[in-house]
Amino acid sequence: MRVLPALLLLLIASVHYGPDLLAFSYPNPDAARKVLYYIARSFEGAIQYAVIALMVWWGRPKEASRSKDAAPITTALLVVVVCAWGAIEHLQAGVCRLSIGIANKTPAGSALTGLCDHLTALPMYALGLGMVAFLAAVIAAQSLGGT
Numbered sequence: 001m002r003v004l005p006a007l008l009l010l011l012i013a014s015v016h017y018g019p020d021l022l023a024f025s026y027p028n029p030d031a032a033r034k035v036l037y038y039i040a041r042s043f044e045g046a047i048q049y050a051v052i053a054l055m056v057w058w059g060r061p062k063e064a065s066r067s068k069d070a071a072p073i074t075t076a077l078l079v080v081v082v083c084a085w086g087a088i089e090h091l092q093a094g095v096c097r098l099s100i101g102i103a104n105k106t107p108a109g110s111a112l113t114g115l116c117d118h119l120t121a122l123p124m125y126a127l128g129l130g131m132v133a134f135l136a137a138v139i140a141a142q143s144l145g146g147t
Contacts, residue, residue: 004051011047015040026103035102042094046087053083078142082135089128092116 019036026032060076096116100106107118116124 008051011044015044028103032102035097039094039098039102042090042092042097045090046094049083049087049090053080053087056080056083074142078139082139085131085135092124096120 015037019033019040022036023029023033056076056079093115096114096119097106099119100115106115109115109118112125114125114128116122
């Protein structure tokens with residue numbers, strides 16, 4: 001944990017200043033900078049969700065696992081699951097954009113579809129909305145007294 005501040009600072013600097021430096025190696029630096037920044041932000045978001053998940057999981061009360069009140073573990077597990085979904089969403093955006101190439105434009109899309117829908121021919125956007133609805137239901141059930 002002692003290196004976490006330095007690693008987070010490196011992450012922030014890489015994401016916010018790296019695309020400008022890397023973009024000069026492309027024929028259209030302005031367009032490349034925007035794409036590189038978008039991709040970097042997606043990886044940054046995934047890493048941030050992973051850090052939150054790890055801190056919550058490692059910081060959960062250990063003795064609660066042996067007691068009758070398992071709510072702290074359930075809450076920690078739920079935070080980890082939601083963070084994992086957030087990381088997947090962020091990575092999906094960056095990986096799908098990266099897969100078409102830095103110098104290439106994104107294909108035209110339509111409402112309620114995403115780039116990954118176009119690339120995979122799967123209903124990724126709809127699956128994502130379904131996962132959000134599922135997680136919201138689980139969170140609501142836990143908040144209303146379930147564990």
